[in-house]
Amino acid sequence: MARLVTEMIAFAVYLCVQVNCQEAILHVSINGSTDNGQEYCIWYNPALNTLSESLGKAELYQLVNMTSIELCNDSGVLPGELKGKAVVVMRGTCTFLAKARVAQELGARALIIASKESVFIPSMNVSQHENITIPVALMRYKDMLEAQQIFGDSMSVQLYAPPVPFLDLSIVVMLFISVFTVTMGGYWSGAEERKKMSSELNAGPAGKRAESGDVSLYSPVKVVIFVVLMCVVLVLLYFFYKWLVYVIISIFCVASAMALYSCLDALMQMIPYGKCSFSCKNTTFEVRSLFLAAFCITVAVIWGVYRNDDRWIWILQDLLGIAFCLNFLKTITVSNFKICVILLSLLLVYDVFFVFITPFFTKNGESIMVQVALGPEAAGEKSGGGAVGVPAESTGAHEKLPVVMRVPRLFPSAASLCGMQFSILGYGDIIVPGLLVAYCHRFDVWTNNSRKIYFASCTVAYCVGMIFTFVVMILSKMGQPALLYLVPFTLVTSAVVALVRKQMKQFWAGTTYEVLDSTREPLLQDGEPEHTTVGRRC
Template identity: 55%
Template sequence: MERSALLVVWVFIAVLTTQINCQEGVLHISNGSITQEFCIVYNNSWTPLPQTLNDAVQYPLVNMTSTILCDPSGVSPEVVEGKALVVMRGDCAFSQKAQVAQNLGAAVLLIASNNTLVVPSADDSEYAKVQIPVTLMRYRDFLEAQQVFDDGMQARLYAPKPSKLDSSIFVMLLISVITVALGGYWSGACEREHLNSGFCSRDSPNSGPGQISAEDKADSEDSFLTSPLKVLIFVALMCSVLVLMYYFYNILVYFFIAMFSFASASALFSCCDAVLEKLGCPSGSFTIRNTNLSVRGILLAAVCISISVVWVVYRNEDRWIWMLHNLLSIVFCLHFIKNFPLPNFKICVILLSLLLIYDIFFVFITPFFTKNGVSLMMQVVLGPDASGERTQGNMVNVPAEPQTTTEKIPIAMRVPRFSAWAQNVCQMQFAILGFGDLIVPGLLVAYCSRFDVWINSKKKVYFLSSWIAYLLGMITTIAVMLLSDMAQPALLYLVPFTLITSAAVAGCRGEIRHFWAGTCYEVLDSSREPLLPDARTDCPVETEQR
C-alpha cells in the first residue's frame, strides 16, 4: 500500500526548476519628517518604475478617491496636473482610467482597491496609449496613510530589482545535492545489507544470509520499472495525468494533497526509524493478542502522523510552513530513491531520456497551445489562480496577495528569496525546485551505488562520479538560469551530465556490458574481494581477468 501511494504521487510530479518574479513596487510617502512605505502592483507594459528610491521623482499626492475616474467630469486639470492621483477601482478598465488621468495632466495614477490586488492589464493595443505609471494599492493602506500624514503627502514610486544571486539558490542547491547523495548512499547500503544478511526493506523470512527468496526477488522485479515497455507506459501515464491536472485541477488537487500527506508521513517514519535503529535506540516491544508491537514504532508513528496533519492544516501559511513542507519533501524524495530501484543502466537511459523529452515538451512547447501562453507544467505547479497575470515564457508575475486561498499540488520544494523577504512590503517570493529534479537523476545515482555494491567497489567510484555529475548539472542549471534570466528545466542539464558520466566511468573501467545489463560478477586476480557467496544463484556470475 505504501509503495502504491508513493508511485501514484510520483506520477503527477512536474519536473521543473523556476523562480517567481513579481511586478511589485513600493509607494514611499512622506511629509518631510515622517516616512512610510506601502505595497503597490504595477505592469511593466506601461511606464516602468525606477529601481531605487533615489531615482524616483517626488510628486504631491492628490486624494480623488471620491471618483472612479472613468471620465474627466468633475475633475479640474489644475488640481491634478503634474501630481500623483489616487482614484478608486471599479466600473471601467484600467486603461480607460489611465488615459483619462493622462489627458488631465496627472504624472502618476494610483488606483485604490477594496478587492485583492492584481497586476493592472489591458489589451496590447492599449499599452502604447499610456505614458504614465499605472499602479494598484490597497485602499486600507491609503486610509492608513491619511491618518498618519493628513495633508501634504509627497509620494515616490519605485520597484527594487531583486538580486539574481539570492541565498535561496544556494539553499536549493544544498538541499538537492544532499538529498540525492543520501538517497543514493541509503540505497547502496540497503543493497549491501540485503545481500549479506537478508535484512532490509525487501527482506523475507524465507531468505537467509546472502540469499534472496523467490518471493523477494519477484517483489523487487515487479514493483517498479523493469522493462522498456513498462517505462513507456509509465511516462505516457505521467503525460496523461499532467493533462488531466491542467483541466481538472480544482478537483484533483485535494486527492494529491491527501496522497502526499500519507506518503510523506510514511517516508518520515521510515527515515527516522532507520536513524534510530542505526543509533541503537531500543524498540521496547510488547505483545497484544499474539501481535508483536514496538513502543518506539508506535510513538514514532504518532509523531510522524502529527507532523503530516500539521502540514495539511497549515499548508497555505507561506510565512513558516515552507520549512515543514521542505522537510516532508526531502524525506519523500529520499524514501522514493531508496525504495524504487532501477534494475540496470539500460532502463536508466530509457527512463531519463523520455523524461527529458517530457520536460522539454511541457515547459517549452505547450505555451504555444495554451490560451494564456503559459506552459502547461507551470500552470499545474503554481495552480490556475496562484500566479495572477503571467508574462512571456516561464517567468511569472505574482500579485501582491492572492485573490483566494489557492491550493497548490505538493510537487515542489519552496525556499523564500531572502533578499526580497527582507525588503519586500508586499508578499514573500519563492524559488521552486520540483521533486523530479531530485528523484529522476537520484534513481540513477542509486543504481550506481548498488552497482558499486555488486562489484564490491570500496571506493564507490560509480556512486561518487554520478553524484558529482549531478552537482555539476545543478550548478550549470543555476548558471544558465541566472545568465538568461529565465526559468530552466533542470533535467535538460542533469540527464546528460549524469548519464554521460556514468557511461564514461563504466567504459573506462571495462565494465560497460555489466553496467548496462545490471549483472553481478566476481573479479579474479583483483584487489576487490568477491561479494557474492557461492550459494547465490539468482544473479549471473562471470569470471574476468583484470
C-alpha cells in the same frame, strides 16, 4: 515539422523581448512626511521605467484620486488637473498602454492602476511602450481605500524599488537540499542492495531469497505507460485543480508520514538502547517504534492543518519532502542503464513540453507545469515566468500542491509588503536524476567497486547540473525546467565513466529479471570466479 520549429523560434524570441513585472513600494504621506507615512505594495515594469532604489531619492508627487474612472480617454478630466501629478485610476476594459498614453498626454508624472480583483498582469513588450516615459504601476484597490481613509484627499506619494540581490541565499539553500537528498537517497539504495546481497550469500544455495518491498522498473513499456499516466494526471490537475488538490494533499500526508517513519526508523535501528517490546496476538511491537510512528503521524497532521501558513510551514513541508524523496529513491529501483536512458529522456521531454510548449495552447500563455506546481491563485512565485499574479487581498491563502521544496527568498522590504516569496524546486527534479544516481551506486555494489566511482561521478554531475540550472535561471530571470540540464549532465557522465572503464555492456544490461517472479540476479564482476558467488548466477 518546419512549422513547429518556426513556432518554437518565434516563442523564444517572444520570451526575449518580454520583460517581467517586479515588486516596488508606494510611500503615501502628507506633503512627503516620513513620520506618519504608510507604505503599500505595487507592481511595475523595471525595463520600461526606472524607479529610485530608496525613499530618500524618490521623487515626490501629489496624488489625484480618480478611481471613479478608468482613464481610457480624457473625458471627465479637467484641463491641467493632472499636470505634474500622479494619478490613480481603476483597472478596466482598456489596456495599461492606453491608460498610460492618456495620462502622459494630460501631463501626469506617474500612473497607478487600482485593481479590485485578482488578476494576472502579462509581461509588456518594450517596443510597444517606447513612447511611454512615466512610471506605470499597479496596486490593490483595497490598499488605495485604506490610504484614502488615513490621509484623505491631500495625499503625496513616492514610488521606489529596493534593489533585488543578484544571488538570493535561498538558491544556495535549495542547492544544498537537492544535492543532499540525491546523495543520501542514492547511498541508501546502494546500502540496501548490499544488505540484500549479503543476506542471500549467508542463506546459501538452499536458503530463501531476501524479501524486499522494492518496486522495480525493468520494462520499457511500463516506463512509457508511467510517463503517459504522469501527463494525464498533470492535465487533469490543470483543469480540475480545485478538487484534485485535496486528493493530492491527502495522499501526501499519508505517504510523507510513512516515508518519515522509514527514514527515522533506519536511524533508530543503529541505536542499541531502548529496545523494550511487548507482544499482542502473536505480534511483537517495539515501544520506541510505536512512539516514532505517533511522532511521524503528528508531524504530517500538523502540516496538513497549517499547510497554508507560509511564515513557517515551509520548514515542515521541506522536511517531509526530503523524507518522501529519500524513501522513494530507496524503494523504487531501475534495473539497468537502458531503462534509465528511456525514463530520463521521456521525462525530459515531458518537463520541457509542459513548461515551454504548453503556453502556446493555454489562456494567457501560462505554463501548465508552473500553474499546477504553484496553484492557480499563486502570486509572487510566478514572477520569473512572464506573468505576475496580483491578488485582491494582501493575505489570501490558497491551496498549493505539496510537490515542491520551498525556501523563502530573502528580498528587501518590498517582498514583505507584497507577501512571502519562495524559491521552489519540484520533487521530480530530485527523484528523476536520483533514480540514476541510485542505480549507479547499486552497480558499484554489484561490481564490488570500493571507490564507488559511478555513484560519486553521477552525484557530482547532478550537483554541477543543478548549479548550471540556477545560473541559467538567474541570467534569464525565468523559471527553468531543471531536467533540461540535469538529465544530459547525469546521463552523459555515467555513460562516459562506463566507456572509460570498459563496462558499458554490463552497465547497460544491469540486472537480469525472470519475468514470472521478477527475481533479481546480481551481475558477476569481470574475472570473478564462480565459486565465490554461492547463490548467484549470470
